Amino acid sequence: MKTIAFLVLTVAVLGCQTFTPVVDPQSVGNRDSYYRDQAECRAIAKQGAPGWRNTAKSTAIGGGVGAGTGALIGAIAGNTGAGLAAGAVIGGVGGGARGIYQSEKGFEDIYRNCMRGRGYNVLN
Numbered sequence: 001m002k003t004i005a006f007l008v009l010t011v012a013v014l015g016c017q018t019f020t021p022v023v024d025p026q027s028v029g030n031r032d033s034y035y036r037d038q039a040e041c042r043a044i045a046k047q048g049a050p051g052w053r054n055t056a057k058s059t060a061i062g063g064g065v066g067a068g069t070g071a072l073i074g075a076i077a078g079n080t081g082a083g084l085a086a087g088a089v090i091g092g093v094g095g096g097a098r099g100i101y102q103s104e105k106g107f108e109d110i111y112r113n114c115m116r117g118r119g120y121n122v123l124n
Helices: 002-016 031-048 052-077 080-117
Strands: none
Touching: 031 080, 052 080
């Protein structure tokens, strides 16, 4: 379970570092200002986006819900322990993926809006 949590957090951190909005070159007047604005907007987006805490919370909630569901299905099938364990892993991975998605989406939205607010025509 620790390995899964580590991988989920690693992907979350790396995901936020790869997005760059596509900006119409016609809206860029001064290249130096553009690169400065890009760096500032990226920093603002990192501060405002739900980060690893949101991902960890989603992983824990997903694991708990999955464990309960797995235990119920396992009890019906005759092996509560195996169902509980499988449900916890599946729920944890699903919850972690949801947390990563929310974090990345929040980062992208803030970054995009920041660049638009500074006068750039953001295409994506």
